[in-house]
Amino acid sequence: MSRKRPRSMPNPNACDNAKPFKIPAQQPARPFRAARGQLIKLLSMLLIVGNSSGARSETAAEMDWQPRNLLTPAQLQLLKPACHGAYVDPFDNSPAPDPANTLIEIEAGSADMNETHIELGKGVRVQQGPRVIQAEHMLFNKATEKAAMTGDVYIRQAGSLITGESASVNMVGNEAEFTNGSFVAHETHMRGTAGRLAHEASGKLVLEDGTFTSCEPNDKAWLLAGKNLTIDPESLQGYGRDVVVYVGGLPVLYTPYIRFPIGNTRQSGLLTPSIGTVDGGLDIAQPWYWNIAPNQDATITPRYVAGRGAMLELEYRHLGYTSENIVQFSTLPKDSGDEDNEALIASGDETLTSHKDETRWLMQFDHRGGFQQPWYSDINYGEVSDIDFLRELPAASFNVANETYLTQAARFGYDFTNWHVSANVYNAQNLLVDVDDSYRRLPQIQAEGNYRLGDFGTSLYHEYVHFGHSDTHRLNGNTIITGERARIDYQLNYQRDASWGFIRPSMGVQGMSYQLDQDQLRSDADNKPALSTHYASLDSGLVFENSNGQQTLEPRLFYLFRQYTDHKALFNVTDDGQDVNFDTSPLTFGYDQLFRKRRFTGGDRLDDANQLTLGLTHRYFRSNGEPLWDVSLGQLFYFDDRRVGLNEESDTSQESDIAGQFSASLSDNIRSLGSVQYNPKTKKLMRASYGLHYTNDNWLFNLGYRYAREQQLATGDLSQKIDQLDLSFFLPAGNQWRLLGRSFYDIDEQRELETFIGFEYDSCCYRIRTVARRWLDAQLALTEDDRPYDQGLFFEIELLGLGSSGKRIENLLKDSIFGYDQDR
Structure with missing residues (x-):
């Protein structure tokens, strides 16, 4: 609802009883010029006072406050949903005046000048562009260069406003003082009052028995009050003595001294x-x-x-x-x-x-x-x-975050024209009681060269790593193998991409050698094994479009050959049957893995291959060219057994599972994506994932599902079965309330992994977040049935314009709710 201007507040656009100021005919011209110059100086001083305000006033706020329904579309764009209006500077779009060229308009109902004073009365108004001074009465002492103003003093500067019952200005000392003053700063949304408001020569604003807040008019959800408050407009910092912070009208904090920021600036x-x-x-x-x-x-x-x-x-x-x-x-x-x-x-x-x-x-x-x-x-x-x-x-x-390990790593590198060189050290502090420590890489040195000549290119990769280990937490007393490893990977490739498709053949050679610590090996084990292999691949694809270009069908063919090399020198090299494996594990199978040149991460295996991948992708586009959906399916066909593995077991299957993935933009706000892995022999679903994301300016909703069937890994162990549902949301419940929560549930174990529910309340000048959380403590899990739960209730309040709150809830929301943005 609109608010009426208080009767005691002068109209900023008119002086009801004022007339244009005219010099009586009997007055000589020279004194007028001198008086005009002093008025200009007075105006300049008063404008400095108005500009130094870092806060706002109750009465001034009533005048400059505009409810939401009276704001322009541009102003509404900057307004938070919880705010009912904004402080609007009536001269917001006015250019800053040039004092040398801008006309000064002076109006007064009466005027009297003599050798010592200039007195203006019955409503005084001085304006230079968007700068305005108004008072009922003004008296200027020429000798002392002090001015006294009474009767609803009103000083406006672009972006700020000061009012008071009376004011005095010392032009020599660049000081001013207001009685029962109030102030407003439109951009920072701050307002306040003071029994005595003083502008010091340094530019600081001092409030005796003063208050300020960023809340809307007549809203005192939070208020900072003090016997002595100092606001520094240059640094946007505040200082206070004997300060009380009020929340909801109740004193919640007293401090004999406080230092605080003004507005959103870092202070x-x-x-x-x-x-x-x-x-x-x-x-x-x-x-x-x-x-x-x-x-x-x-x-x-x-x-x-x-x-x-x-x-x-x-x-x-x-x-x-x-x-x-x-x-x-x-x-x-x-x-x-x-x-x-x-x-x-x-x-x-x-x-x-x-x-x-x-x-x-x-x-x-x-x-x-x-x-x-x-x-x-x-x-x-x-x-x-x-x-x-x-x-x-x-x-x-x-x-x-609540991690299962803490990384301790450093990496340094340099990019030359065709070479990239780096050195890396790596360690991790393990925080789990039932998992062995990882290897240290002290150091890891890499050098990779890349050269291109037209569509032809070459890659030259070199690596040296020293693997150390702290065996203080090793499991079951197994021997920990340490040593050094060197690798090379030289590749020559050709790449041709066109609108009809692509063709990318490549060929290369790989090699690795070790220097293992002999005291950990069997007496007959080779502590300097060396292996090498060569490989070739052909990756090609075609793009077929329909007549209007809205759909494409893209078949893809990928052939890979890698020569088998015997790895027996890396197996069973210790008395307790350990294999050499510093950093190698199988890659997770999925659609992208169908087109990779390796089955393992790390560098301890030169896997063999003789295989062909067939893939097919269908894309559909909207009429504006934006993608609507894409769906891909593919399968690997093996011509030979895979004899190289993490252990000495071979893989004799003739075809892989069918792998697929899809993504769809159901609307501008809804996106869906997923993946699937299906075994055609057993006719069982091996893996699946699905995600649905909905977001707009005020809504955020996520639904996720993950499934993985228990199966035997290349290490001989059984993988963990996964059957989990993940739901999270951040939803509006009116302009000021937001509901937030997450439910992460294990369907197979029939237990929650993490659940929290809470709310956020935004009143435009403060924000409250409260979250009740219960989560499974996985770090102490020695058995599946012994996992304990932790639970907690968390509360944060943020007084907007005074300072931000802690990060615990904010970090929880960013980690748990996909797409959450703290500034939304």
Whole structure:
């Protein structure tokens, strides 16, 4: 609904009783010119005061507030759905005036000038373009260069507005003071009041007995009030003494001193706390943001976890010309110990470990370098004091997910004209109790050259790796083989792509050699095995279009030959029958795998092949050329057995499963995709996945399904059966409410893997998120039936314009709800 202008507020576009100011005939011309020059100087000073406002006023807000139904389409585009209107500057589209060329208009109902004073009354209005000063009365002292204004003082500058019952200005000291002042800043959506509002010579605005908020008129959902508040318009920072933060009219925080940001600009200050409960215990974190420099910042977060004690989290970020760096650290100096865990341990539960009285910590360092450079660097290092840290104390203020391992890797490289050279070190801290540690690569050096001459090209790949291992967590006492490996892969290829299709033949040679640590091998085992093979492939496809170009039929043929080479030197090389395998595993079978030149990832097997793939793709396009759907099916046909595997077993099947995939854009907002793997011999579905995604400006809905039949792997083990349904959503329930949630359910085990439900409320000046979550703790799973659940209730509030909240719920939503955007 529209609001009436208060009777006490002057009309910004007229002065009801004012007349054009005219100098009486008896006044000499020279004093008028001098007076006009001083008025111009006075105007300039007052405009500085108006421009330095970093906040807004109740009365001014009433005047500049426009309800939603009166806003233009362009203004509505910038308005959040939860907002009922906006503060609108009436001179928003006016160009900034040039003081030397813009006419100054002065109107007053009366005027009196003498040698010492200039007095204007009965409604005074001074305007220069969009800059306006109004008051009932103005008195200017020529000697002291001070001006006094009374009667609804009104000063407007583009983007800001200040009002007061009276005002005094010291033009020499560049200072001004308002009584019962109020202020509005349209762009930052801030408003406020003060019993005494002073503009200092430094440009800062000082509020005595002042308040400010970003809420709409007559809405005091949150309010910051203090006996002394200072707003720095240049740095957009605020300072306060004896400050109380009110939420819903109730005082929720008192502090003798506070430093806070103004608006959405990155500024130092307190952020709103993150509050939650985990297994019934309180978990509260209060972040403080430190804007160190334009390219550096830090977040310092004291935190208290019931049953554990007080802890501290730190995050430091640095952005350079060629690199970015993030350091994260969390520590609990002395764990008080969880009572429930201690009781279970005392009862004989061997899956739990006591960390009582221990100092526990987490450290994460991420670095990316080489922006716009031929070189690059990439470091990702994470480490925790114990494997239970992330499960029991997940970070509240930065994004370190509940991982099963933490990567400790660094990579450096350089791009030459035709060569790429890199060096890599890799390790991982394992956080699972029933999985062996992975190999360390210390170091891994790679060099790859690529040359092209027309449609012909060549690739020259070289790699050297030293594999080390920490055997402190190896399973069942098995021997861990360590050593070095060198590989080469030289390839010559031809590539011809055209509108009718493509043809891509290639041929190459591969080789690898080892230097294994002899003390871990059988006495008769070869510690320097070397293997090589050659290969050739032909990949080709045709594109058939119908007459209107809306449909295509694309058959594809891929032939691969790889010469068999005996791998017996890599099998059964230790006394307990271990095979050489540092980093190799089978590739997951799917449609894309039908056209790959290898069956394995890693470099410990030179697989053999004599096979043909037949594939077919159908695409359908809308009349505007946008894809509507595409469907692909394919199958592999083997002419020889596959004699090379992870172990000494051969694969004698003559054909692969039928693999397919599809994607469809059902509308501008709905997308569907999936894959399927079917065994024609057993007539059984082996794998399937399906995803449905719906999104628009306010809606987000995801449905996912995954299925995988239990089957024997190349390692001889049985794969885990997967039959899971995943539903997530972020849905509006009115302009201000959003419902959010996820249900991740294992149909085969008939148990939930993760479930959370919550809501988000956006009132235009603050946002609340609350989530109740229950999730399966997979890290302690020694048997399928022993998996415990963790559960918690999390709450975050964000006072818009004052600071952002913690990241726990935000990170959960981004990780769990596909397509979620925190700015939606």
